[in-house]
Amino acid sequence: MTKLNRKIEYSLMALQYIQQRQPSSKVTAKEVSDSVQAPFDVIARVMQIMAQKALLISEQGASGGYRLNQDLKNVSLFQLFEMIEGPTALVKCISEDGVCDNETSCNVASPLKSLNTKLNTFFKNIPLSELLAGEDSAADSITTNGERAKDLNHV
Amino acid sequence: MTKLNRKIEYSLMALQYIQQRQPSSKVTAKEVSDSVQAPFDVIARVMQIMAQKALLISEQGASGGYRLNQDLKNVSLFQLFEMIEGPTALVKCISEDGVCDNETSCNVASPLKSLNTKLNTFFKNIPLSELLAGEDSAADSITTNGERAKDLNHV
DNA sequence: TTTAATTACGACTAATTTTAACGTATTTAT
DNA sequence: ATAAATACGTTAAAATTAGTCGTAATTAAA
Numbered sequence: 001m002t003k004l005n006r007k008i009e010y011s012l013m014a015l016q017y018i019q020q021r022q023p024s025s026k027v028t029a030k031e032v033s034d035s036v037q038a039p040f041d042v043i044a045r046v047m048q049i050m051a052q053k054a055l056l057i058s059e060q061g062a063s064g065g066y067r068l069n070q071d072l073k074n075v076s077l078f079q080l081f082e083m084i085e086g087p088t089a090l091v092k093c094i095s096e097d098g099v100c101d102n103e104t105s106c107n108v109a110s111p112l113k114s115l116n117t118k119l120n121t122f123f124k125n126i127p128l129s130e131l132l133a134g135e136d137s138a139a140d141s142i143t144t145n146g147e148r149a150k151d152l153n154h155v
Numbered sequence: 156m157t158k159l160n161r162k163i164e165y166s167l168m169a170l171q172y173i174q175q176r177q178p179s180s181k182v183t184a185k186e187v188s189d190s191v192q193a194p195f196d197v198i199a200r201v202m203q204i205m206a207q208k209a210l211l212i213s214e215q216g217a218s219g220g221y222r223l224n225q226d227l228k229n230v231s232l233f234q235l236f237e238m239i240e241g242p243t244a245l246v247k248c249i250s251e252d253g254v255c256d257n258e259t260s261c262n263v264a265s266p267l268k269s270l271n272t273k274l275n276t277f278f279k280n281i282p283l284s285e286l287l288a289g290e291d292s293a294a295d296s297i298t299t300n301g302e303r304a305k306d307l308n309h310v
Numbered sequence: 311t312t313t314a315a316t317t318a319c320g321a322c323t324a325a326t327t328t329t330a331a332c333g334t335a336t337t338t339a340t
Numbered sequence: 341a342t343a344a345a346t347a348c349g350t351t352a353a354a355a356t357t358a359g360t361c362g363t364a365a366t367t368a369a370a
Binding site: 008035 | 175263
């Protein structure tokens, strides 16, 4: 349960790196992969995805790179999950309709659906800015109350 | 992110079946596997684990079976996770100490550790009784506030 | 006391998912 | 032109998960 996808990790690392470097400085995938000691290909890939999804802006060409396109206050962890992994769910039968061939005999479908919703809410209430806040100890200030992290429109 | 382990699913199915059948009636693994149309071996296995962990009581022999040994109000979803999967974490470096060979270059260790804690709290606040309550719509009443699901001592 | 039903548990195989690597194309500053 | 970077599809390897098989131990009942 709840193991973090490696791609998500790399995304967070990249965002953290960009955020810490400068408000809006340009950063290359190589720079990030060197810094966090992760395979270049994978870092490059997730940054491309984040650019596709408008979280980053990419500039191609010789002195290209990426920069933030959104205030991380307005992007939730849930949104990052969806960007990188696409729509997911606790169990397949929730996301893919009609996949579960024994919905009649399944006695936990409704509980799991409800749990899935709650969990999504949990992640929706964590803005990336808060998750990544402060390299070391500041990150402990995460709370899950109230509403934050407004929806991104074009993701 | 957050895909539910199949074993956990089966555990929940078994618990749901037991709970719905009778407060404390005896139930066999076969009965459960037939009812929820899951492979007998796997159902049997998770029920054995739950018996080991004192969530169920098992009776061996010809007319043996399982029954609840705990009020599900006092057992959290988090505890079930730990029973079935053992200690887990969002990322390996949290659980296994010293596994992460580049802790120095990792810029998200602290945020993820914090997130991991929050998530554990989330699951600790969901008693199995609440998760499994009401076959159909009643399960929507899950909330995550306040403290519930006291610790089990011998797990 | 044999038989049948059941829990108990380890080991193995198969399937799926995840992760990483490769190859090639495109863009653009120099 | 060239070099450095993004873009992206395909494939291969690794790891994890899911399921099966085999066998032992326990116990009620015939």
